[in-house]
Structure formats: structure tokens, C-alpha cells
Amino acid sequence: MAPLELDEIDLRLLDILQRDGRIANTELADEVGLTPAPTLRRVRRLEEAGLIRRYVALLDPEMIGRGFLVMVRVTLSGQTKAGFETFGEQMRRRPEVLECYLCLGGTDYFLKVATRDLMEYQRFLVDVLAANPLVQHTDSILVVKQEKQTTALPLE
DSSP states (O other), rough: OOOOOHHHHHHHHHHHHHOTTTOOHHHHHHHTOOHHHHHHHHHHHHHTTSSSSSOOOOOOOOTTTOEEEEEHHHHHHSHOOOHHHHHHHHHTTTTOOOEEEEOSSSSSSEEEEEESSHHHHHHHIIIIIIOTTTTTEEEEEEEEEOOOOOOOOOOO
């Protein structure tokens, strides 16, 4: 699939929508210097092309009792296609796994896990990861403070 041709207005639309996905179309139009109808057409084109995947609400993990954050490096016992597919599917089904990345190098997977507290994370580690015959080794990194979090991609 050929990449979508983006002009300056498209880039400005994307930048604004990354910061505020709920912005009113009229306000968005004002910010990019268009009238509402062409602004809406451009946004729909970006959505239909798959450039805008979806709109979400970002929750405060502390306020919903999911503020204990752990980054986990996982090494599988064997590097097979079936093993990668199975482990990836297993992690996609786990609600406490916020992100799961297949990696190259000494780590096969890198996970971002959010739990209520250390005890809940320990249960996940023991009952899910350590009990998994595909997993050879894990290395847990407890997050003390989040210095930055963004979902906005640079558009330059």
C-alpha cells in the first residue's frame, strides 16, 4: 500500500487530534484555517486510510487502582514461530499487560504491566509468566516514577 500523501494541513490536523481527539470539528477547522466541511472530509480521509486508528480516553492509573507499573523482559525457551505466536496471543488476552513488544536481541518480549500492587504483580509473575512452559526467563523492572508519557508521534 502506497503511503498517503500528507500536506501541511493534514499534518496540523493530525498534531491537534493527537493532543485532543474530542476537539469539536468547528474548533479544529478554525485552528487549521479551513471551514468545517473540508476539515471533516480531510479527517474522514485520514481515518479511512487507517492513519487514524481510533479515538480513546486515557485514564489515570492511580485513580483506578492500577498504578503499580512494571516493565518485564521475557526470554522464551525456544525461538519458534509457533512459540512467538502463542506467547503473543496469550499476552494480548491478559488485561494487566498494557503493551507487548516482540524484540530482537537478548530479550524476546518486552511487556508493560499495570497491577494494583506488588502482590498482584507477584501473582501475575508466578501464575502467568513463570507457569508458562514457553517462558525461560523474566526480568522485572519496577517503575518508580513516570517522567514522560505520550501517545503523540512526532510529525516532522
